Every structure is written in structure tokens, then in C-alpha cells.
Amino acid sequence: xxxxxxxxxxxxxYSLVGEVCPHCDYKIFPPRDVCPxxxxxxxxxYSFSGKGEVYSYTTVYEAPTGFDTNAPYxxxxxxxxxxxxxxxxxxxxxxSAVEIGMPVEMVTRxxxxxxxxxxxxxxxxxxxxxxxxx
Amino acid sequence: MTDIVIAGIGQTExxxxxxxxxxxxxxDAIQAAVKDSGGLKPQALFVGNMLAPNLSNQAHLGxxxxxxxxxxxxxxxxxxxAGASGGAALRQGYLAVASGMVDVALxxxxxxxxxxIGADVDxxxxxxxxxxxxxxQGITPSAQAALLMRRYMHEYQVPKDGFAGFAxxxxxxxxxxxxxxxxxxxxxxxxxxxxxxxxxxxxxDMAPNADGAAALVLTRRELLPPNFVNPLVKIxxxxxxxxxxxxxxxxxxxxxxxxxxxxxxxxxQAGIVLDQINFFEYHDMFSIYAALQLExxxxxxxxxxxxxxxxxxxxxxxxxxxxTMGGMKARGFPGGAAGVxxxxxxxxxxxxxxxxxQIANAKFGLIQSLGGPASTAVSHILxxxx
Numbered sequence: 001x002x003x004x005x006x007x008x009x010x011x012x013x014y015s016l017v018g019e020v021c022p023h024c025d026y027k028i029f030p031p032r033d034v035c036p037x038x039x040x041x042x043x044x045x046y047s048f049s050g051k052g053e054v055y056s057y058t059t060v061y062e063a064p065t066g067f068d069t070n071a072p073y074x075x076x077x078x079x080x081x082x083x084x085x086x087x088x089x090x091x092x093x094x095x096s097a098v099e100i101g102m103p104v105e106m107v108t109r110x111x112x113x114x115x116x117x118x119x120x121x122x123x124x125x126x127x128x129x130x131x132x133x134x
Numbered sequence: 135m136t137d138i139v140i141a142g143i144g145q146t147e148x149x150x151x152x153x154x155x156x157x158x159x160x161x162d163a164i165q166a167a168v169k170d171s172g173g174l175k176p177q178a179l180f181v182g183n184m185l186a187p188n189l190s191n192q193a194h195l196g197x198x199x200x201x202x203x204x205x206x207x208x209x210x211x212x213x214x215x216a217g218a219s220g221g222a223a224l225r226q227g228y229l230a231v232a233s234g235m236v237d238v239a240l241x242x243x244x245x246x247x248x249x250x251i252g253a254d255v256d257x258x259x260x261x262x263x264x265x266x267x268x269x270x271q272g273i274t275p276s277a278q279a280a281l282l283m284r285r286y287m288h289e290y291q292v293p294k295d296g297f298a299g300f301a302x303x304x305x306x307x308x309x310x311x312x313x314x315x316x317x318x319x320x321x322x323x324x325x326x327x328x329x330x331x332x333x334x335x336x337x338x339d340m341a342p343n344a345d346g347a348a349a350l351v352l353t354r355r356e357l358l359p360p361n362f363v364n365p366l367v368k369i370x371x372x373x374x375x376x377x378x379x380x381x382x383x384x385x386x387x388x389x390x391x392x393x394x395x396x397x398x399x400x401x402x403q404a405g406i407v408l409d410q411i412n413f414f415e416y417h418d419m420f421s422i423y424a425a426l427q428l429e430x431x432x433x434x435x436x437x438x439x440x441x442x443x444x445x446x447x448x449x450x451x452x453x454x455x456x457x458t459m460g461g462m463k464a465r466g467f468p469g470g471a472a473g474v475x476x477x478x479x480x481x482x483x484x485x486x487x488x489x490x491x492q493i494a495n496a497k498f499g500l501i502q503s504l505g506g507p508a509s510t511a512v513s514h515i516l517x518x519x520x
Contacts, residue, residue, distance in 0.1 A: 009266060030267045036383065056288070058280035058332040060272060064257035067272035075273050077281050077382055085382040087268045100288050111270060124270065 002114060006122055011045075013124035016106055018084070020046035027082040050106030051130065052080040057090065057098045066112040078104055078127050092128040103130040137368045137519065138231050141358055142171025142351030143478040148315045148466035151345040156190055156246040157202040159347040164203050164242055167349035172359035174351050176240035178230055179210040182223030183244055184469035188258035190249045199242060209236075216262035217419060219243065220473025221374070221503025221512030224350065228372045228514075231352045238357065243474030244347040255343065262506055264380040276340055278381055278507055279420035280332035286388055286422060287334060290437035294334075298325040299443025300421040301338040301463055307450065308460025310490045315344050315466030339421040341461075346468030348475045365485045370498075371400030371515035381507050388437075390423075392511035393430035393502060404498070404515040408432050411515075412496040413455040413483060414448075415476040417504035418462045427502060428456075455493050458483060473503030473512065484518040 011017040018029030019042050026037035027046060035042040057076040060067075067073070074090040076098070090098060091109055104127040111122040144166025146159055154162075160181075168174065179200050187193045196210030215222040220243035227239035247255060260269040263278065286292065301320065308314035320338070328336040355368070375395035381387055401407065414433070418424040425439035433454050434442050442448055448456040459465055459479040462472055480499040482488050496518065503512045 005266075012267075036378075056281040056285040058277050058284060058335070059330075060274060060277045060332055062256055062274070062276075062331070063253065063272055064260045064269070064274060065253040066257075068253045070272070073272060075271060075277050075281070077285075077387075085384075087271050087273055087380070087382045089271050100285070112272065122270070 003120060006114070006120060014108055016048040016050055016125060018046050018048055020044050027084060029080065029084040029086060048080055048082055052078040052086070052104055052127070054098060054100055054102045054104060055079045055085060056100060059095050066114065074098060076127065089126045090128065091126040104128060105130045135232065137355040138228055138352060139355050139358065139366055139368045140350050140477065140481050140516070141174055141353050141362065142167040142169070143349070143481050144170060145313050145348040145475060145478045146346055147313045148344045148346035148468050150248050152248060154345070156186060156192065156244060157198055159246065159345060160199045160242050160244040161203050163244070163347035163349035164199070164240065167240070167351050170364070171351035172362040174238045174353055174359060176205060176238050176351065177208055178236045179205065179208055179240045179242065180223040180226045180230070181210070181212045181242055181244065182220035182470040182474055183212055184214065184216055184219045184262070185258045186246065188261060189255070190246050195244070214470070215510045215512070216505030217417065217469065218473060218503040218505030218510040218512050219470030220475070221501070221514070222473070222510070224473060224477055224514060225372050225374055225512055227350070227352045228369050231354060237353060239352045240349065241352065241474060242347060242349040243468070243471030245469030245471050246345050247343040247469065248345055268380050275506070276335060276420070277332045279340070279422050280335035282381070282387060282507060283335050283339070283420070283422040286425070289388065292440055295322070295326055296440050296444060297339055297421040297425065298322055299440070299446070299448070300418060300424050301325055303443060303448050304418060304457045304461040304463035307458055307491055308464025311459040311465060314460040314464050315342060316460070316464045335420065335422070341419050341463045341467035344466035344468050346466060346471050346475065348471050348478045350474060350477055366519040367481045367484045368517050368519055369514055370517040371404035371513070373399035373403065374510065374512040377509050379506065379509050388426065390426045390430040390508035390511065392508045393427045393504070396511045396513035397431045397500060397502060400500070400513040400515045404517065406498055406515065411454070411498050411500045413458050413493050413499050415458065415480055415499065415501040416456055416461070417472070417502055418457055419467055419504070423504060423508070424456070426508070431500070431502070450491060450493060458488065458491055458493060473501070476501040476503060477514065477516065480516045484516055
């Protein structure tokens with residue numbers, strides 16, 4: 001069980017909170033306190049829109065402990081609208097329907113069981129094909 | 135600077151050694167390497183290991199192995215850099231001997247995968263990525279390689295069986311390596327029909343996790359024992375580089391910066407150019423990694439690394455022979471030992487002791503050990519001394 005860790009990461013897991021560099025305006029996710037673009041200190045929080053597109057994807061059949069009951073599942077590299085790339089599972093879509101360049105949006109879903117039957121259920125971000133909101 | 139030589143080499147057969155423990159495996163390799171060196175007495179032990187705390191519930195390997203080998207009293211530590219642990223341990227041994235602070239260093243790489251099976255092994259491997267932002271998504275190293283491979287195939291219009299050449303070459307070479315896990319050549323049809331691991335990555339695009347240990351004895355040339363009989367091989371270049379831990383944080387994930395940086399520095403130190411390298415032991419944990427290393431080191435331009443394999447240019451008689459003893463694909467991937475196996479195999483080539491796998495007139499070999507998707511790369515140039 002890793003309860004403090006899951007608690008500590010709640011802003012990232014539930015609402016994609018990263019950072020914006022006050023020196024060069026570079027958008028950063030996940031948060032890191034040294035801007036990867038200009039090397040200056042970056043600590044200002046920034047909430048990402050959760051919109052992006054699929055850069056690459058694949059299917060996991062043999063999954064690690066805690067994920068194995070969900071296998072097979074699709075994982076992707078998603079390029080967020082604001083710039084950063086993120087590793088995430090895709091959901092609400094058949095693997096055969098996924099394409100590079102497909103628009104996706106962030107949703108909150110169950111990620112894994114943390115340990116035995118008394119462990120917490122870990123929730124976090126996944127991405128689904130963008131719905132056509134009118 | 136005086137020549138730092140690899141005086142002794144030792145290795146166990148790579149495979150599923152259900153009946154042999156981690157310490158016994160390592161000792162077999164240590165014993166062989168010390169004997170091969172003419173009986174040099176190690177003053178320091180550097181252990182390359184990737185996952186023993188997870189796979190065998192065993193940390194503190196430096197002491198475990200020094201103790202079991204009857205070497206208590208000497209300095210003994212573990213060096214960990216995921217899949218590059220073996221290369222990183224070799225570099226620490228090299229630095230120790232080159233500094234003059236240690237006269238004889240023992241480098242041993244060891245991994246015992248089969249103490250765990252199934253999802254527990256995948257969990258252990260997943261700890262080498264970014265735990266907070268990669269592993270939590272259920273991604274494994276093979277899935278990550280598949281993500282790279284799909285994007286590469288998309289960008290460069292690689293045909294479906296474009297990567298087959300890596301596995302075909304590795305298995306052809308592994309067939310005649312008595313220490314290889316798989317000693318059978320495969321046909322192109324076997325690749326075409328192979329089971330998917332994570333599409334587009336199939337079972338032949340991926341090296342098998344296996345148990346194994348390999349060891350090296352390093353010293354300065356003038357300290358070699360009078361009864362030393364082997365042809366001399368020196369370390370003429372050594373370098374290591376780091377990149378972002380997470381693949382998603384790369385500016386261009388289809389270029390392995392660390393492979394370029396470390397190989398470039400090692401070649402500069404050795405005072406050689408690319409054309410002088412006679413063979414390349416790359417880190418073919420995944421075929422896509424092999425392609426990206428060929429490109430980053432400079433043997434192929436960007437997007438064309440796979441063609442070297444497809445065109446037979448990495449075979450024993452090709453332009454740049456790779457995986458000459460089977461590579462990780464056919465010899466097997468014993469985690470933190472993999473980088474030490476590369477050195478053992480390169481020394482075998484440079485001594486002219488590789489039998490049917492021998493590269494004619496081999497003088498310079500490049501070995502490159504990767505941790506994660508080239509988050510770490512450690513490169514060494516080994517040179518035959520005439």
C-alpha cells in the first residue's frame with residue numbers, strides 16, 4: 001500500500017495540475033521545479049485542459065501486478081494541446097479503432113488495486129476519444 | 135595514462151537456472167574470471183545488478199558476493215542503472231583502476247529473474263520507469279518499446295516485417311555461442327508469424343529475461359602476472375550519459391541522445407573514428423532500440439537504422455557486425471549482467487577466441503549498455519593491443 005503517495009499526487013491524478021514557467025511561459029507536466037525549456041525555477045501551478053491527440057499507442061496483454069485483471073488495455077503517448085507529452089491509458093475505445101493523431105480528452109477512471117483486498121483503489125487520468133460537444 | 139586492461143573474463147550459460155541461486159551464479163563467473171586473469175587478487179568488487187531487491191528480496195549484493203567468494207575485507211558495492219547496470223559497474227571498475235586508487239577491480243554482473251514469475255516480474259521491471267507518471271498507468275518496458283516502434287514505423291514508413299533482420303541476425307549468431315539461451319537460427323517466416331507482445335512489437339522484437347552472471351578482472355598493464363597468457367585487450371574509451379527518465383519528457387524520443395553522447399565521448403577518448411570500429415555490441419533488449427542506437431551512434435542516418443539489419447549489414451561479414459555472439463535477443467537478457475556479457479563477448483572477439491563467430495582482424499569493438507529507453511547509456515571502446 002502506498003497511501004501517502006497516492007494522496008500526494010491527487011492534483012496531478014484528478015485534475016492534471018502541472019506548472020507554467022514564469023520566465024519563458026513553457027507549460028510543464030508532470031510538475032518539475034526546474035523548467036526543462038529554459039532551466040530557470042518554475043513553481044507556478046497551471047491546470048491543463050485535458051485535450052490532446054494520440055502520438056503513439058499499443059496494447060498491454062501481460063500486465064504488472066494490480067493491473068493484470070484489466071488486461072488487455074491500451075496505453076498511449078498523448079500530446080497535450082498546451083505542449084507536453086503524457087503517458088496514459090486510453091478508455092471507452094476499442095484498440096482497433098485507435099489511430100495516431102486521434103483527438104482525445106482526459107477523464108477520471110479507476111487505475112489499479114493497490115495491494116491486497118484491503119488496499120485502496122487508485123483513481124487517476126485516462127483519455128478517451130473527444131466527444132463532440134455542441 | 136597507463137593502459138587499463140581486461141585481464142580476466144568469465145560467464146555462465148544464460149538461461150532459466152531454477153537450481154542455482156544468485157550468489158552461486160555470480161561465483162561461477164567470478165571464479166572463471168579470476169582464473170582467466172592468471173590469479174590476480176581483487177581489491178574492489180563492483181556488482182552490476184538491476185532488480186535483486188525486487189526479484190530476490192535481496193539488497194546489499196556487494197557484500198553478499200564478496201562474502202560468498204571468500205573475499206571479505208575488500209571494498210564491495212552494487213551499481214544500479216536499470217538495464218545499464220552492467221555497463222555502469224564496468225565503468226566504476228575502470229575509474230577505480232584508472233585513478234590508481236585500486237590496482238585490481240572485479241566487476242560482476244548478475245541477475246536472477248526466475249525467483250519470481252508472471253506479473254511480479256513485470257511489476258519489478260516497471261520500477262525502472264517513472265513510477266509516479268509512467269508505471270502507474272500500467273505501462274511496462276515492452277509496451278514503452280512498442281510505443282516507440284509504432285511511432286518510428288509511422289514516421290519512416292517501415293514495412294510490417296521491417297525489423298525482422300535484428301532477430302534473424304541475433305539468432306544466427308547465437309546458434310554457435312555455447313553460453314547463449316537460444317542456440318537455433320530462425321527463418322523469416324517465424325518472425326512474420328510471431329505472437330504479438332504489444333503491437334507492433336512481437337515476441338522476436340524482444341529479448342528474453344533470463345538468469346546469468348558475467349565477470350571481468352581489470353588492472354593496469356604493468357600489474358599483469360608473469361604467467362598471463364591471453365592476448366591483451368585494453369579499455370581505450372569509457373563514457374556514460376543520462377537523459378530524462380520518462381520517455382514522454384523527451385524533446386525527440388526517436389533519437390537516443392545518450393547513445394550518441396556516450397559513444398562520441400568514448401570514441402574521442404580512444405582517438406578513433408566510426409569507420410575504425412570493427413563490431414558493435416548494442417543493447418538489443420528490443421529491436422527498435424537496436425535501430426535507434428545504430429542511428430544515434432552514426433552507423434545509419436535517422437530513420438534508416440532498420441535497413442542496415444534488413445540489408446544484412448549487421449551480420450558477421452557485414453559492414454558493421456552486431457550482436458556477434460547472439461546479442462540480448464538470442465544470448466538472453468540477464469538484466470544487470472547484460473552489459474558485462476557484452477564486455478566478455480567483445481574481449482572474446484578481440485582475443486580471436488570467438489571460433490565460428492569470429493570477426494576477422496577485429497581491433498576495436500564498441501559496446502553500449504542502455505537503462506530504460508536510453509535514459510542511461512554507457513559506452514566502452516575495447517581495443518586489441520598488438
